Amino acid sequence: MAAQGPVLADGSNLTSLPATGTSKRDGLWDSIKAIAVLRVIAWHTWGWAPLSWFGAMPAMFLASGALLAPSLARDGYALTLRNRLKRLMIPYWVYAGTCIIWMVAHGWHPTTAELLRWLVPVLDPTGPERFAMLWVPLWYLRAYIWMLIASPLLLRGSRRGWLVPALLLVTGSLLPDSTPLVVGDMVTYSAFVVAGMIISSRGLPSIRLCTALGISTAAALGIGLATGTIPLVVNTTYGATALAGVATSALLLSLRTPLRQLSSGRVGAPVTWIGSRALSIYLWQGFGLAVAAGWIWSTDWPRIAKTVAAGFVVFGVTLLLAEALGKVEDLAARRPPKRSHPIILIVFLSLVILISLTNIPTRADGTPVIASGAAILRNAQRVTEGPPPSTLSRPLVDPGLIVRRSQLWRVAEEFVSTHEDDLAAASSETFEFSVRTN
Template structure:
């Protein structure tokens, strides 16, 4: 959402967690006022693609997935854009609104995870307070690690929300300079000072890794990107991508892989360049994916029903982004024993590709759909909207 930095496939006991993230995976920014603004379907589509890529990464464990589409960088940039827009209102009100939308779905999901870990011999300490407000990584045992590892994204998102009033003020003092300098912290942490191997160090590293993407969202919202020269944007973005890729491939010995989620410096530069191109392309080519929102009667009359279905799917992913992100790992965990039971049915054993990870990917999405129906209403309640099974 990149995804996690702790590689692995969901078929194993401890796969990587994404860098849901979320959408940002945690932000739909639906205005509760009577006439909410028209949503940007280009950004909504990017968020939906980011979520699909996160689930795919956790199913297949593809090391190259983050290079094809750095989901976490995309989601942090989109969230930064929404945050800059929202901060046109009083900062405390905005922060309270963001926390209200994020925490109830997290608490609902966390209740089941915590109870399951307690049943499996987990003895929590005072750090259990992070299951109330995840300003640090919530604790857990090895049995539940595949489920709770994904929470690094929510923790990082929450810190960015809290810091945004200050970050936005600093950004507006010298927009381009601050944007470029936002890559400085990850360089400092990598080359000058190694952060401690604890909750503080992990949080600091994640903030530094995705700081550029968050501030890039500010740059888009304030129109800074629109004013930049295409050649300069393309040259600097490609240089950042090249450096990130070079560093990942030349430092595989340190992590055993070129997976960006295991190499924060490479992740920071690759995401910075890639996401800048995505967001600048929107401004330069005026991409808005408005065709997704054509009246469905027009779509049907022109044979466009699949487009209407795609529009509904993008809407669903954005309205249930937090639910999909939180529950997708549990869905993939449950898919494994479920498929094991299929082997006991001769017809399934003969005709279904039970050994294929693609089959597990499909079963995982069926279970995710079930969780969306069963648990997605919590997002409506958190957003002060009428609960619905399907948005």
């Protein structure tokens, strides 16, 4: 009897799938990607610490692994790498070219090395701190490219079962603060890619197991937050990021039935659209954040008004740009682009004018007044200068105080009173305290 390849969750053989673009796509992954990318934008917009407790990027990499494994088995490494890089790089180059032109028009004088980073983002693209919202989130593309390059090794690791992602998570949690971002991200997030590959070959774990794992890791995260062993912004350590990622991914998988219904029910069309446009949405959020920085956060409106208005602006600009420019993503993926309503073209041209007129206000020292969301500036410093020693695992408040009072509202009170000046100056930002942006 001929040997059969790995079996998918629906019982089909991994090596007998139809050609690219014709295989049945599990709506679960579209729903997970849609939820994750919207959470990312919300975090970048407002920077509220509880948003970081939802491990969006681990969930994104989990979905990527689940979708990547069948392609590798069906098409082989070389063809998969070429197709995936084409689908990734063409939309990215459109975005990168727009960013470079916009930043140069606003006074940036890039070096050859900086331009090369933008051309081939195997290292983090960089630019002026003033425009950090455009380039700091691109760490995700850098990490994903390295995942693609290493995908044969990751696929081989997935065949050894759940021990491999567990070891990767433990290793990532033990990395010292001085670890370069490229290495730390690769170790930590590859665990979720491998987990997705395992799911694609062995099927989804039982709902009961996912629920138990999700609740137990969420409880561990909550205890860590309450005792101060985990900072309120969990993105500041790889260990906390991994813990939040496991909790989030497991709970999402335990909700597989409603999530599949979400991608096929009344709201199925927008969920599927967001899932298919996840890359464009992730990229063009940078200009949504820039518009909010120049036109909303810099005003003297009441904080609640700025918070609400920034949400409408960031999400509105991002989704409209993704709709107008997402055709590039369709062409790169060899999908027939759908014709947009003429009103989209009119709105798009209006956004081009608005963006061209946007100016990011700066302080006397040249740093931006705001970063349109969470820890963009701190992460920008980490990208350009490397991780400062002994900062990644530092709690935001005194753990002894938490143990003595044992009340989370006391933690919030301590945090606000300690950093009142920073919060007042930066509106709703937390960029002084976080080094991750997703």
